[in-house]
Amino acid sequence: MKSSTLPDGMPVLSRGRHRWPRRGACFMEFASLLAGERWSDHPSCTHPLLGQLARQVNDCTSDAGRHQLVPLIPSVVGLRGDDRTSLTVAVAVAASALLDAPEGTQRALAAGLLRAEEVSADAGPRLATTRRQARSALDLVPGAVAWVQRLGCHDRLTLQTFGHRCAPTMIRCAVEGVVATGRPDCDQRLRALLEAGIAACPAPEPERASGPPGVVRARS
Known part of the structure; x- marks a missing residue:
């Protein structure tokens, strides 16, 4: 050092x-x-x-x-990381926060996960695990998925474009979603988000x- x-x-x-x-x-x-x-x-x-x-x-964790x-x-x-990291980290963090997030945040996270699922499918076998993780999370919130699908977004994203356009928003929404719940275990849940992101980043x-x-x- x-x-x-x-x-x-x-x-x-x-x-x-x-x-x-x-x-x-x-x-x-x-x-x-x-x-x-x-x-x-x-x-x-x-x-x-x-x-x-x-x-x-x-910044969102309490001083205590x-x-x-x-x-x-x-x-x-x-x-x-590598060229897949923005996708794998965004999916892991969004999936961790999705179920308990407020409705508006849940819809935003579902939108990101749907795009992640598409990008993962286009990338082939090397992102098959991430695609399954996104689908498993989406299956837990069918109402949010239906709302997003009614918007009718049809443009396809590349892995790079997803990393620039979607991934940062998914991270921000996941953290804000945990904070918005106001639960007494907020600090622990925020730490769990970070642990999920670290685990999803290739060594x-x-x-x-x-x-x-x-x-x-x-x-x-």
Whole structure:
């Protein structure tokens, strides 16, 4: 780890962006510190969509519960993903939040999952598991699916277009949906969303996991 990036003491996990580690750190700023990167809440060590999810979960978790996210930080270091990551992460997170989301959010998530199902089918066998995951989630909310289908969206999306257009919205809606329920276990459910996203991001190849001495590696 680069000694120049280390403060006298490890920063406290807190909401929002921070100019210096001594003022605290959001989840992804802490990840940049562990990775030995320049201080940033958008470090290159983590796939951008997973980084978005981590920032939003961090900011929506209560001050009292945010410390429960700390053990997850090392697991995002090195998870840069691949061309499928925006799809696999978006589907996993949306599926996790779908059933208990408010009606409006549920419809938005169902719309994203329907598009994900189409893109997965077009991509062939390598996304068969993700396609099944999207379909299993959609089967739980037939009313939301029917509402989306009545809108009559017919344009086909590429994997890349889905990643740019749909995936970030699905992540935002999933987090907002959990918060909107107002349930007392909101912090735990937000953490579960982040865990689902981390699990859906492909682990790095051995050569990509290597780095300078002291850099924290993602997953053994």
